[in-house]
Amino acid sequence: MTTRRRHLLELASLEAGEITELLDVAESFQDITHRRIKKVPALRGMTVVLLFLEASTRTRTSFELAAKRLSADTLSVSGGTSSVVKGETLVDTARNLAAMSPDIVVLRHKHSGSPHLLARSIDASIVNAGDGGHEHPTQGLLDALTIRRHKGRIEGQRVAIIGDIAHSRVARSNIAALSKLGAEVTVCGPPTMLPHGVEALGCRATSDRDAAIRGADVVMMLRIQKERMTEELFPSDREYALRFGLDRAALGLAKPDVLVMHPGPINRGVELAPDVADGPESVILEQVANGIIVRMAVLYHCAGGAGGDA
Amino acid sequence: MSGARCVMDAADVRRAVRRIAFELVERTRGGQGVALVGIRTRGEPLAHRIAAELREVEALEVPVGALDIAMYRDDVFESGSRVAVGQTRLPFDVNDRHIVLVDDVLFTGRTVRAALDALMDWGRPCRIQLAVLVDRGHRELPIQPDYVGMTLSTRVDESVRVRLAETDAGDSDRDAVHLVSTPERVAAAERRRT
Amino acid sequence: MIGVVGGHVLCPASGVDAPHTVVVEAGCITALLPPDTPVPEGARRVDASGCVVTAGFIDLHAHLGEPGEEHKEDLESGGRAALRGGFTTVVVGSDTRPVNDQRAITEWIARRASALPGPRVLPVGALTLRAEGTRLTEMFDLRAAGAVALGDSARSVADPALLRRAMEYAVAVGLPVFEAPEDAALAGHGVMHEGEVATRLGLAGIPACAEEVVVHRNLVLAALTGARLHLGPISTAGAVAAVRAAKARGVQVTCAVAATHLVLSDEAIAQAYSTHLRVRPPLRSREHVEALIEGVADGTIDAIASGHRPQSAVEKEVEFDLAEPGMSALETTLGACLRLVEAGRVSVATVIARLTVGPSRVLGLPQGRIAVGAPADLVVFEPRARVRVEPSRMASRGRNTPFAGQALPGRVCHALVAGELRWSEASAEDLALKEEMR
Numbered sequence: 001m002t003t004r005r006r007h008l009l010e011l012a013s014l015e016a017g018e019i020t021e022l023l024d025v026a027e028s029f030q031d032i033t034h035r036r037i038k039k040v041p042a043l044r045g046m047t048v049v050l051l052f053l054e055a056s057t058r059t060r061t062s063f064e065l066a067a068k069r070l071s072a073d074t075l076s077v078s079g080g081t082s083s084v085v086k087g088e089t090l091v092d093t094a095r096n097l098a099a100m101s102p103d104i105v106v107l108r109h110k111h112s113g114s115p116h117l118l119a120r121s122i123d124a125s126i127v128n129a130g131d132g133g134h135e136h137p138t139q140g141l142l143d144a145l146t147i148r149r150h151k152g153r154i155e156g157q158r159v160a161i162i163g164d165i166a167h168s169r170v171a172r173s174n175i176a177a178l179s180k181l182g183a184e185v186t187v188c189g190p191p192t193m194l195p196h197g198v199e200a201l202g203c204r205a206t207s208d209r210d211a212a213i214r215g216a217d218v219v220m221m222l223r224i225q226k227e228r229m230t231e232e233l234f235p236s237d238r239e240y241a242l243r244f245g246l247d248r249a250a251l252g253l254a255k256p257d258v259l260v261m262h263p264g265p266i267n268r269g270v271e272l273a274p275d276v277a278d279g280p281e282s283v284i285l286e287q288v289a290n291g292i293i294v295r296m297a298v299l300y301h302c303a304g305g306a307g308g309d310a
Numbered sequence: 311m312s313g314a315r316c317v318m319d320a321a322d323v324r325r326a327v328r329r330i331a332f333e334l335v336e337r338t339r340g341g342q343g344v345a346l347v348g349i350r351t352r353g354e355p356l357a358h359r360i361a362a363e364l365r366e367v368e369a370l371e372v373p374v375g376a377l378d379i380a381m382y383r384d385d386v387f388e389s390g391s392r393v394a395v396g397q398t399r400l401p402f403d404v405n406d407r408h409i410v411l412v413d414d415v416l417f418t419g420r421t422v423r424a425a426l427d428a429l430m431d432w433g434r435p436c437r438i439q440l441a442v443l444v445d446r447g448h449r450e451l452p453i454q455p456d457y458v459g460m461t462l463s464t465r466v467d468e469s470v471r472v473r474l475a476e477t478d479a480g481d482s483d484r485d486a487v488h489l490v491s492t493p494e495r496v497a498a499a500e501r502r503r504t
Numbered sequence: 505m506i507g508v509v510g511g512h513v514l515c516p517a518s519g520v521d522a523p524h525t526v527v528v529e530a531g532c533i534t535a536l537l538p539p540d541t542p543v544p545e546g547a548r549r550v551d552a553s554g555c556v557v558t559a560g561f562i563d564l565h566a567h568l569g570e571p572g573e574e575h576k577e578d579l580e581s582g583g584r585a586a587l588r589g590g591f592t593t594v595v596v597g598s599d600t601r602p603v604n605d606q607r608a609i610t611e612w613i614a615r616r617a618s619a620l621p622g623p624r625v626l627p628v629g630a631l632t633l634r635a636e637g638t639r640l641t642e643m644f645d646l647r648a649a650g651a652v653a654l655g656d657s658a659r660s661v662a663d664p665a666l667l668r669r670a671m672e673y674a675v676a677v678g679l680p681v682f683e684a685p686e687d688a689a690l691a692g693h694g695v696m697h698e699g700e701v702a703t704r705l706g707l708a709g710i711p712a713c714a715e716e717v718v719v720h721r722n723l724v725l726a727a728l729t730g731a732r733l734h735l736g737p738i739s740t741a742g743a744v745a746a747v748r749a750a751k752a753r754g755v756q757v758t759c760a761v762a763a764t765h766l767v768l769s770d771e772a773i774a775q776a777y778s779t780h781l782r783v784r785p786p787l788r789s790r791e792h793v794e795a796l797i798e799g800v801a802d803g804t805i806d807a808i809a810s811g812h813r814p815q816s817a818v819e820k821e822v823e824f825d826l827a828e829p830g831m832s833a834l835e836t837t838l839g840a841c842l843r844l845v846e847a848g849r850v851s852v853a854t855v856i857a858r859l860t861v862g863p864s865r866v867l868g869l870p871q872g873r874i875a876v877g878a879p880a881d882l883v884v885f886e887p888r889a890r891v892r893v894e895p896s897r898m899a900s901r902g903r904n905t906p907f908a909g910q911a912l913p914g915r916v917c918h919a920l921v922a923g924e925l926r927w928s929e930a931s932a933e934d935l936a937l938k939e940e941m942r
Contacts, residue, residue, distance in 0.1 A: 012704065025395045028378065037431040040381035070381075091821055111823035112706035113777030121821075132825065134706030169706055196709065197700030300381075300395075 006302045007126045009115045010135040011176040012201075019177055023145050026290070026297035032069065033293065043072035043303050049102040050076045051094070052129065054110045058264065058288070059129055059138075063106050066295035072303075075102070090114055091121045098122040104302055107131070112169075125302040133167050139263050140173025142294040144181065146287050147218055150259055155182030160212040160254075161203075162188045162244060163222025163271060164233070166195040170263045171222060175201045188212035189244060192233040209244050216254040220261040221246050221271045237270050247273035251281065259283050314471070318460060318487035323443070323474075326459030327356065330441050331363035333457050334410065341368065343436075344408045347375045349425050350396050352414035355476035356443060360412065375400040377411075382424035404433030410457075414472045416442040418501055419453035444487055446470050448501070464489065467497050505529045506925060507543035508918075511552025511884055515559060516857035517864075517873035526557060528880040531923040535876060550918055550925060552884045558856050559872050560592025560623070560881035560919060562863035564760050565684075565737050565809035566834065567657075568594065568625070569901070570616065571609065572601025577814045577901045579613070582834070583622025585900035587919040587927035589810065589834040590859075592623045592881040593871060597657030597682075598630040605630035605641045610649035621926050623919075624881070626652040626867070628682055631670045637661045640670055643677045652867050653734065655682030660718045662688060664725065671731035680732035680758075680866065685718035685743065686710070686785060695825055697786045701770040705777065707824060710786050716742035723750045726757055734866055736760030737811050739785035741795030748804040758866045759804070761796050762811030763840040764831060764906075769793045772906065779820045779827035780906040783811070786829075800858055801850050807863040808855065810837040814902020832902035835893070839912025842887060846913060852887065880923035889915035 011019065032038055048067040052060045060076065067074045077097070090109070097105065104125045107115050112132030119126045130136040148154055159178055165171045165187045178185050179202030186204040187194065188211075198205050206212050213219055224240060234240050251258065260272075260281040268274050277284065318326070335341050341364060348357030354376040364370040378396040411425055422440060429435060441457035446464045464470065471488045475481055492500070508526040513536065515521075523539035527547070543549050563586065569577030577585075586594045596613065598604040604613065610627050617625035629646030633639045635656035643654055654674050660683055661667040667683075674681050691714040696702050698709025719735060723746060726733035735743065738759050747759050764783065769790050773781045781787060799805035813830030820827050841855045864872025871879040890911040895903035919927040 028380075028395050028397050031398055031400075035432055039431065041427070042381040089822055109823070111825040113824045116777045117823055132706050133708075166703075172704075172706060195703040196698050197703050200700045201704060 005119070005123065005125045006304065007115070007119050008137050008298050008302055009119065009126065009128050011137045011140050011173050011180075012135065014180070016180040019141070019144070019180060022141055022294070022297050022301060023148060025300060026141070026145055026293045029069075029293040029296045039069050039071050041071045042300055043067065043070035046072045046103040046303055047101065048072045048074050048104045048106065048299065049097055049100075049124075050074060050106045051097065052076070052078050052108045053090070054108045054130065056108055056130070059108065059291075062288075062291045063129060063295050066292050067299055069292070070296055070299055072103075072299070075100070090117065094118050094122045098124060104299060127298055127302055130169055132169065133172075134169050135173045135176070136169040136263075137173050138291065138295050138298055139170050140177040141298070142287055142290040143174055143220065143261060143263070144177045145290050145294055146261065146283055147178075147259065149290075150283065151217060154178060157183045157217045158215060159183050159185045159218040159220065160188060160216040161185065161220045161222065162209060162212060162246065164193045164225055165189050165198060165205075165222070166193045167225055168222050172201065174220065175203045179203060186212045186216075190234050190240075209250065210253055213246075213250055214253045216258060218259045218261060219246060219251070219254055222263065223265065224267055224270055241270050245271050245273065246276055248276060251276055261287060264288065314488045314490045316486055317462060317489050318444075320483045320485040322460070323485045323487070326443060327359045328363050328367075330457045330459060331360050331367065334360070334441070335364065335368055335370070337456075338408065341370050341372060344410060345373045345375060345402050346410050346412055347377050347400065347429070349411060349413040349421060350376055350378045352472055352474055352477055353377075353412045355474050356414060357412040360441070373402045375402065377425055377428055379421065379424040379428050382428045384420060384424065398428070400432060404429065404435055407435045408437045408439070409435045410439045410441050412441045414443045414474070415470050416440070416445045416453075416455050417448060417470075419449045419451035422453050423451055443472065444470055460487070462489065466501070467492060467494050469497060469500055505544060505547040506550055506920065506923065507547045508550045508552050508557055508882060508884060508920075509543055510539070511555045511557035513557045513874055514853060514856055515860075515874035516853050517559070517861040518875045520874060521853070524557075526874065526882065528882070528920065528923045531880055533874060533876055533878050533880050536874070548925070550884065550920075552918070555884045555886050555917055556852075557874070557882060557884050559860040559874050559878075560883045560921065561590045561838070561859040562593040562595075562807075562869065562872055563591045563810045563812070563834070563837075564595045564734075564807050564863045564866060565762065566594045566596055566812040567599065567814070567830070568596050568812075569814065570600065571612065575901075576816050576819075579617050579625065580620050580622065581899060581901045582812070582814075583617070583620050583625070584927070585812075585832070585834040585898065586623045587921075588899045588916060589836070590838050590883040590885055590916045590919060591810070591834060592883065592919055592921045593626060593869070594623050595626045595628060595652060595867070598628045598655060599635060599658035603630050603635045603658075604628070605633050605635065607642065607645040607649040610646055610651050614650040621924070623921055623926075624871070626650070628653045628655050628657055630654070631656050631661060631674075631681065632666070635659060637663055637666060640673060643673060643679070647677055647679055651679065653680045653682045655684070657682065657684060659688065660685055664721055667722070668725050668729060671725055671729040671733070675729060675731050680734050682734045682736065683718070683722055684785070685715050685722060685735050685738065687714045687717050690714035690717060694786070695782060696773060697770045697788045697792075699770060699789045701774050701789070705774065712740040712742055712788065712792065715740045715785060716746065719743045719746050723747070723755055723757060726750075727753070727755045730756070733757045734759065736807070737762040737765065737785060737809055738805075739765050739788050739792060739796070741792050744795045744799035744804055748799070751804065758806040760807040760809045760863070760866070761800065761805050762833065763808050763837040764811065764833060766793065766797055766800065766808070767840045767843050768906065777824045778906060779822065779824055780831060780904050780908075782824060782827045782829045783813070783831050784829040797844065797849050801854060805858065806866055808837070808841060808858040809863070810834045812900075814900050815904045816902065820904050830902075830904065832898065832900045832905050834900060835898055836905055836907050836912060838885065838914045838916065839891070839893075839907070842913040880920055882918075882920040883916060884918040886915045886917060888913060891915050
């Protein structure tokens with residue numbers, strides 16, 4: 001028996017049309033979240049396993065809610081309590097779970113390429129909820145949705161992404177989605193945090209924060225990931241905040257109707273000044289809300305792949 | 311279209327819509343509390359047309375909504391072409407409402423079954439009725455229309471093709487309903503979808 | 505006595521490039537006769553019709569698992585893999601477990617290998633104890649036990665002062681110093697070449713400068729101490745350029761490249777994150793591959809090696825970050841080289857030279873040429889035949905090859921070591937069949 005599974009491993013290998021379709025499907029779920037019965041029976045009887053081998057409450061609960069709203073059954077396996085801690089390999093863990101015939105496995109893992117390994121190893125649809133420094137596709141999609149909602153379209157928008165680009169899977173997913181949909185993306189960070197050949201991903205790169213922000217429609221700040229850095233990439237939080245953080249003064253360089261975004265959680269006072277985080281331009285909380293409908297769209301998209309055409 | 315037989319032309323369609331509108335007003339004692347909900351895709355323009363007739367003939371304003379049933383179909387994950395997902399728009403409170411579902415073709419009844427489920431998840435209407443442009447028989451579920459434009463006797467290896475100006479590019483003089491011979495495989499797929 | 509009949513003899517060292525019958529006796533080549541000459545009375549006939557006959561290939565950089573990692577490979581399976589790939593001499597690195605840093609281990613390897621009907625196995629003795637880079641080994645002892653070179657194969661010596669002293673000492677011992685150039689600090693936690701592909705895949709990179717920095721350092725120290733330096737395997741354009749310039753200045757340096765690095769770039773890793781492509785040194789981007797090919801063509805690179813490092817499924821069926829680097833390469837090296845020839849990048853003669861006379865000169869070995877009086881290490885192969893790489897039928901215990909399922913050019917038909925026919929394709933097939941039926 002061979003079933004052709006539909007996965008969502010990365011946005012970099014999707015066409016612009018596929019991304020747009022996912023955003024449209026996500027929009028169609030918006031009304032459901034406002035009515036009394038917040039469910040549709042689309043994934044009824046299906047099993048969604050949430051294999052979160054890297055700490056995350058926010059993304060995991062978002063996926064769990066999305067699956068439940070599609071009437072799927074969910075099963076949650078987290079890093080601290082799983083057999084992986086006892087030294088079981090990822091493939092063995094997945095094969096044991098596969099014995100329960102999950103339809104979809106949502107994986108978050110600290111090693112890039114793990115969803116790809118999983119897709120080769122078990123017969124289930126794999127959704128990447130963040131793999132190492134590679135991609136975080138649903139975050140990229142919900143960011144794109146948020147921008148589209150406010151601006152009407154993504155094409156032609158000037159987006160600045162500021163932070164530790166080298167270690168950010170959120171940055172890579174956003175660069176992929178936004179550049180495919182026609183936005184002008186500029187990434188910014190200290191030279192030690194700009195990866196080799198990043199322009200080849202479809203964006204401009206600079207270490208000049210003011211230049212990046214000037215005239216921007218959207219400013220997306222990334223969290224300084226102390227847990228993922230293992231070497232000295234910048235001398236201090238203070239210097240970072242001064243040269244690369246976003247405060248009111250710097251925000252003034254952007255367009256008046258600029259959107260301020262952040263995937264969360266925020267390091268208040270480091271990459272985002274508190275008054276900007278809570279200010280009128282900020283759509284950070286809306287990003288979180290959009291996460292659920294985007295993940296519903298992704299689960300629906302992947303579930304539909306079993307036995308069907310791509 | 312080879313082997314296509316025109317069973318309704320633009321004038322027939324117009325008359326059918328008008329007659330449905332009249333029947334509706336008659337049987338609902340004036341149409342108070344009624345809302346029309348078109349099942350996407352072609353049910354939506356038909357619902358708007360019925361509403362326009364009610365406005366013109368009876369000076370009655372009836373709210374119109376559109377219902378997308380992609381998430382409620384019972385064949386969501388079978389092989390075959392994927393159905394595009396559209397927006398559901400119900401600009402009124404569904405609770406305690408007399409809803410008239412509107413669709414172009416009634417066939418197996420599965421589409422209407424999905425629409426009923428979807429509607430129930432939106433609230434609790436006091437009554438639901440069904441209006442269709444064409445009833446082609448071959449029901450697989452116990453579902454019957456309340457208002458029918460035309461009853462058509464068809465074979466399983468035939469398809470009913472509806473053209474409407476709003477959805478199929480053209481002007482309203484090109485509205486039509488055709489009966490077409492189709493290969494069993496295609497007809498079977500259509501039957502599963504509707 | 506054996507007569508290898510009907511083949512086209514190609515020896516870049518002696519300049520022979522014509523059909524000959526090669527007669528072998530008592531471990532040496534005794535005659536090169538005109539092609540139609542019948543085989544001498546009582547001699548065993550080895551059929552080489554339609555094939556090329558060259559000196560057996562000499563591999564400067566291989567890892568055969570023993571002692572310490574026998575689940576990955578041992579000298580017997582590795583030896584068979586070598587012969588199947590056309591290699592009659594294999595130089596094994598000192599990074600065994602335990603590290604080959606003392607006479608007892610060197611002797612053990614030499615003795616175990618000589619008891620097997622495989623290729624000649626020549627050990628590299630470590631430069632420092634446990635290859636930790638702090639204390640020198642007993643290099644004279646290692647040489648006496650059979651070491652042909654000195655080097656901490658697992659890593660470069662980090663302390664330049666210690667490397668200088670080690671090189672000075674090695675001059676007296678009379679053995680070349682082997683260094684696999686990579687600066688550990690610059691390499692960091694990298695798992696593949698630092699470049700666009702690594703950025704796209706979100707994997708930590710090993711910059712080219714990690715290799716270049718050590719290459720330059722070592723060249724300066726070699727010039728200073730007069731040691732014979734061998735760098736390998738190398739992977740960067742910068743290394744090739746530095747060696748070229750150093751040779752021009754008269755520094756005694758040689759270098760080698762693994763065949764895979766001539767035909768695959770880091771692009772191959774993109775998309776699938778295949779762990780079979782995680783190797784050390786890493787596969788680099790296109791411009792580095794081009795420089796390596798040029799280096800092979802113009803002789804800056806003296807030798808093509810296999811870089812053989814087999815791994816079992818345990819080490820490879822994991823996330824890329826966690827996979828152990830290495831490729832099972834003995835059986836695909838000739839194929840990779842011939843692919844390069846078929847692409848018109850280098851001639852067959854050049855490739856054969858880099859597999860025979862080049863490595864032979866690095867170590868000053870008598871084998872590596874076809875001439876009367878030379879050791880009878882020969883390989884007979886069909887250059888244009890295509891062989892499908894099937895992991896389940898490989899002789900090596902390590903099935904980690906990115907060429908699985910691909911048809912590579914070149915079929916090795918026979919391999920002679922010290923005048924003995926130690927491998928024939930036909931009998932190998934029989935053996936495999938017997939295994940299957942059991």
